Amino acid sequence: MRLSTRKLxxxxxxxxxxxxxxxxxxxxxxxxxxxxxxxSGAFVFRGTIEHRRLLLERFQRGDxxxxxxxxxxxxxxxxxxxxxxxxxxARQQLQLxxxxxxxxxxxxRDDSIGRLVKRRLKRISADxxxxxxxxxxxxxxxxxxxxxxxxxxxSEIQTLENGVKQIESRTEAxxxxxxxxxxxxxxxxxxxxxVLPRKQYGQxxxxxxxxxxxxxxxxEDWDYGGEGMGKKVYVPRVDQFRGTEIEPLFGYVEAHAEDxxxxxxxxxxxxxxxxxxxxxxxxxxxxELVGTIYLTLGAILFAVxxxxxxxxxxxxxxxPGKIVSFLRTCVSTLAGVPSIVFGMFGLxxxxxxxxxxxxxxxxxxxxxxxxxxTIIRSAEEAIRAVPQTYRExxxxxxxxxxxxxxxxxxxxxxxxxxxxxxxxxxRAAGETAPIIFTAAxxxxxxxxxxxMAAWSDPTAALSWNIxxxxxxxxxxxxxxxVQFGMTAVLIGVxxxxxxTAIVMRARVSKKLKG
Amino acid sequence: MAAxxxxxxxxxxxxxxxLSSRANLVQNILSWLGRAFLFLVTSVxxxxxxxxxxxxxxxxxxxxxxxxxxxxxxxxxxxxxGEPPAFGxxxxxxxxxxxxxxxxxxxxxxxxxxxxxxSDVLPFSLRQSVKxxxxxxxxxxxxxYGFFALVVFAPILQQHDGRILAxxxxxxxxxxxxxxxxxxxxxxxxxxxxxxxxxxxxxFALLAFSGGALALLLxxxxxLRGLEITTGxxxxxxxxxxxxxxxxxxxxxxxxxxxxxxxxxxxxSYALGATRAETMIKTIMPAASGGIFAAVLLGIxxxxxxTMVVWMASGNAAQIPQPxxxxxxxxxxxxxxxxxxxxxxxxxxxxxxxxxLFAMGLMLLLFCFFSNLASEWIVSRQxxxxxxxx
Numbered sequence: 080m081r082l083s084t085r086k087l088x089x090x091x092x093x094x095x096x097x098x099x100x101x102x103x104x105x106x107x108x109x110x111x112x113x114x115x116x117x118x119s120g121a122f123v124f125r126g127t128i129e130h131r132r133l134l135l136e137r138f139q140r141g142d143x144x145x146x147x148x149x150x151x152x153x154x155x156x157x158x159x160x161x162x163x164x165x166x167x168x169a170r171q172q173l174q175l176x177x178x179x180x181x182x183x184x185x186x187x188r189d190d191s192i193g194r195l196v197k198r199r200l201k202r203i204s205a206d207x208x209x210x211x212x213x214x215x216x217x218x219x220x221x222x223x224x225x226x227x228x229x230x231x232x233x234s235e236i237q238t239l240e241n242g243v244k245q246i247e248s249r250t251e252a253x254x255x256x257x258x259x260x261x262x263x264x265x266x267x268x269x270x271x272x273x274v275l276p277r278k279q280y281g282q283x284x285x286x287x288x289x290x291x292x293x294x295x296x297x298x299e300d301w302d303y304g305g306e307g308m309g310k311k312v313y314v315p316r317v318d319q320f321r322g323t324e325i326e327p328l329f330g331y332v333e334a335h336a337e338d339x340x341x342x343x344x345x346x347x348x349x350x351x352x353x354x355x356x357x358x359x360x361x362x363x364x365x366x367e368l369v370g371t372i373y374l375t376l377g378a379i380l381f382a383v384x385x386x387x388x389x390x391x392x393x394x395x396x397x398x399p400g401k402i403v404s405f406l407r408t409c410v411s412t413l414a415g416v417p418s419i420v421f422g423m424f425g426l427x428x429x430x431x432x433x434x435x436x437x438x439x440x441x442x443x444x445x446x447x448x449x450x451x452x453t454i455i456r457s458a459e460e461a462i463r464a465v466p467q468t469y470r471e472x473x474x475x476x477x478x479x480x481x482x483x484x485x486x487x488x489x490x491x492x493x494x495x496x497x498x499x500x501x502x503x504x505x506r507a508a509g510e511t512a513p514i515i516f517t518a519a520x521x522x523x524x525x526x527x528x529x530x531m532a533a534w535s536d537p538t539a540a541l542s543w544n545i546x547x548x549x550x551x552x553x554x555x556x557x558x559x560x561v562q563f564g565m566t567a568v569l570i571g572v573x574x575x576x577x578x579t580a581i582v583m584r585a586r587v588s589k590k591l592k593g
Numbered sequence: 594m595a596a597x598x599x600x601x602x603x604x605x606x607x608x609x610x611x612l613s614s615r616a617n618l619v620q621n622i623l624s625w626l627g628r629a630f631l632f633l634v635t636s637v638x639x640x641x642x643x644x645x646x647x648x649x650x651x652x653x654x655x656x657x658x659x660x661x662x663x664x665x666x667x668x669x670x671x672x673x674x675g676e677p678p679a680f681g682x683x684x685x686x687x688x689x690x691x692x693x694x695x696x697x698x699x700x701x702x703x704x705x706x707x708x709x710x711x712s713d714v715l716p717f718s719l720r721q722s723v724k725x726x727x728x729x730x731x732x733x734x735x736x737x738y739g740f741f742a743l744v745v746f747a748p749i750l751q752q753h754d755g756r757i758l759a760x761x762x763x764x765x766x767x768x769x770x771x772x773x774x775x776x777x778x779x780x781x782x783x784x785x786x787x788x789x790x791x792x793x794x795x796x797f798a799l800l801a802f803s804g805g806a807l808a809l810l811l812x813x814x815x816x817l818r819g820l821e822i823t824t825g826x827x828x829x830x831x832x833x834x835x836x837x838x839x840x841x842x843x844x845x846x847x848x849x850x851x852x853x854x855x856x857x858x859x860x861x862s863y864a865l866g867a868t869r870a871e872t873m874i875k876t877i878m879p880a881a882s883g884g885i886f887a888a889v890l891l892g893i894x895x896x897x898x899x900t901m902v903v904w905m906a907s908g909n910a911a912q913i914p915q916p917x918x919x920x921x922x923x924x925x926x927x928x929x930x931x932x933x934x935x936x937x938x939x940x941x942x943x944x945x946x947x948x949x950l951f952a953m954g955l956m957l958l959l960f961c962f963f964s965n966l967a968s969e970w971i972v973s974r975q976x977x978x979x980x981x982x983x
Contacts, residue, residue, distance in 0.1 A: 092870035096710025389635040409639035415965035417898025509734025512900040
């Protein structure tokens with residue numbers, strides 16, 4: 080091979096390595112940047128008046144007088160919208176009454192048609208719901224059409240059918256419009272208070288409000304005119320209400336959207352400490368946070384003492400032999416067991432065999448098993464890193480072996496052991512598979528802060544609820560900000576723990592170097 | 594005064610250093626008991642893996658007793674709640690294999706190249722600042738990777754269809770094909786003796802090969818462009834994400850293996866006039882091959898045992914893609930099946946539906962157990978070998 084080709088290959092070899100490392104860095108950024116930028120949207124966003132109403136009513140936070148003043152202005156801004164709808168409804172009623180006039184004349188006829196109409200008219204009254212009256216008239220028109228004498232009242236039937244059709248389509252459109260308005264602004268004034276929190280409030284976030292505003296202004300439709308699959312098109316909703324009282328509503332809402340909702344830059348730190356409302360449509364992630372902390376600390380509580388004892392045994396009390404190497408192999412194979420198998424073991428052993436209830440204790444024990452190998456390994460490394468001279472000095476002062484370990488070696492190895500512990504905490508906080516069967520519940524009350532009361536309760540946890548909210552939630556698209564926020568919090572916690580460990584390790588290695 | 598007394602009490606009585614025979618016995622027994630306690634705790638910790646195997650197997654065996662082996666290993670019909678139920682796991686096993694293979698294809702070249710770069714190319718200070726990146730990649734929880742795959746990556750795949758594949762192909766293939774063309778034409782013409790005729794021959798070979806390479810490049814690019822990705826939650830998506838997750842393991846284990854080879858081999862190779870690339874590929878790689886194989890094995894275990902990513906982003910369709918290497922179709926894996934079905938199956942403890950999941954778990958466990966043993970054995974053998982050579 081020519082020298083230049085060899086040089087070329089050498090250079091491309093080096094650049095391949097550098098590119099793959101750069102690629103790793105880029106991958107890390109590509110994953111973390113969208114999660115953190117969109118995740119910060121759970122904390123910092125343009126909150127609407129509905130958000131402030133929610134905080135005040137549900138969490139008793141905010142200035143009530145200021146809010147009332149603002150809310151009054153908002154109510155005034157919203158009033159024209161509801162006025163338009165009311166006058167439209169009144170006109171619908173007038174149209175229905177107009178249909179009744181020809182029917183009343185028909186009822187006065189002295190033949191079977193007259194009797195039929197008279198009988199049917201009794202079912203129509205102002206007490207009945209508007210739409211049922213309309214439907215009744217439609218049915219009557221159908222009956223009249225089948226009548227033997229239908230030819231004689233052709234024009235009346237025609238008027239009835241057209242009238243009913245028009246009223247029905249308009250009312251249907253109105254119902255859809257009302258729903259869209261409800262989703263955007265919350266319940267209309269004067270009505271009964273809805274049961275579900277999601278129906279009690281309009282859009283709390285301006286970004287979601289804009290999506291809902293678009294849904295209010297445009298109707299989604301499919302255009303099958305072209306080749307192949309239909310194309311999604313948006314038809315202005317105003318087309319359904321041309322020439323009615325509602326026509327100006329759309330222009331008004333579009334122009335005054337900010338007055339209707341009053342978006343304002345909001346820092347919502349309550350996302351961490353508020354309870355969720357209506358399966359995370361509103362509120363924060365407090366139960367998940369508490370659950371994760373409980374499970375992590377529980378796992379550490381069980382795994383660290385056992386891990387340190389095993390590490391002491393391996394480093395200070397054994398000589399290489401068959402039993403020890405067997406034990407070591409066992410520990411390292413434990414590290415290779417897939418996390419879902421830990422979950423199955425937890426289910427089969429802790430739950431089904433030991434009859435520990437599904438909850439914090441069972442989950443912590445399972446997680447403890449998972450992080451045990453990491454803790455043993457790091458503790459071993461930390462103990463090995465303590466200089467031999469320390470041991471010799473302690474022994475020469477007359478300390479026994481156990482005494483040396485407890486008073487000299489463990490304190491010296493403590494920072495290293497802590498580093499491993501902190502890393503394992505990050506691992507335990509992020510694991511999902513082991514807790515699916517042993518501890519996790521999608522919706523659970525916040526754990527009591529007293530561990531004696533909390534150990535047997537199933538709990539929500541950050542990791543499990545991230546899965547749950549982005550796959551099994553009924554309104555996945557509505558709560559993207561919660562999903563991103565939760566993921567950002569989980570990654571933030573894990574990274575914080577790992578950074579602590581990295582800094583600690585750097586300081587330890589500096590100290591040991593002297 | 595009191596303080597003085599205390600110090601005297603601690604240091605004065607020299608006769609305390611000589612123990613009575615009874616005290617000696619007590620101390621011996623105590624020390625023996627302490628040792629026994631340490632040994633006991635350690636063995637419990639270590640034996641827990643055997644415990645795990647025992648308890649998984651205890652719930653797995655009833656399935657084979659109920660339904661036998663044939664259906665489990667040879668049928669692709671997976672209808673655990675059907676009437677009658679069908680428990681064919683072949684398609685699911687192939688799904689696991691498929692995404693693991695994909696992950697390895699993504700992770701091994703990248704990981705080994707990065708490890709070589711870390712151990713031999715980068716200066717020490719830069720290496721220290723790259724290490725945290727790898728650690729953070731390893732630390733990100735799997736559910737966060739799964740979330741990224743499902744919410745960010747899958748829509749991107751779905752929106753850009755074949756275009757994104759074509760772009761990836763061009764980016765990867767252009768430099769690779771360029772190098773191949775140059776090296777091939779060089780190798781083919783290196784036997785020609787006379788300088789001038791060799792140069793002309795090489796020019797012709799270059800032309801011919803680059804024509805072929807260009808045709809290949811464009812043809813594959815066009816084919817990829819035409820592909821349609823009907824769903825973003827497919828085997829390709831999961832393979833890439835699993836590859837990223839397996840990277841840290843592969844990088845750190847193979848870097849250790851490369852470092853373990855030692856300076857002497859490197860210096861000898863450089864002294865003979867080899868370039869860095871030649872030294873790495875012809876000398877260091879063969880010496881470290883065991884360790885790199887162990888790294889790949891650990892990477893496979895990581896990808897195979899991963900649950901959340903595949904559960905969230907693989908599409909969970911228990912079918913064999915048509916053709917089998919069609920990574921654009923959704924698949925279902927063992928881990929995702931266990932995680933997804935246990936919720937319904939554990940109400941019917943004792944049924945085949947419950948035990949079949951444990952049978953799957955047992956397979957996973959045994960595979961990981963033996964690969965772990967194998968990788969341990971390989972690493973220790975290599976260490977011994979290298980120590981012997983030194």
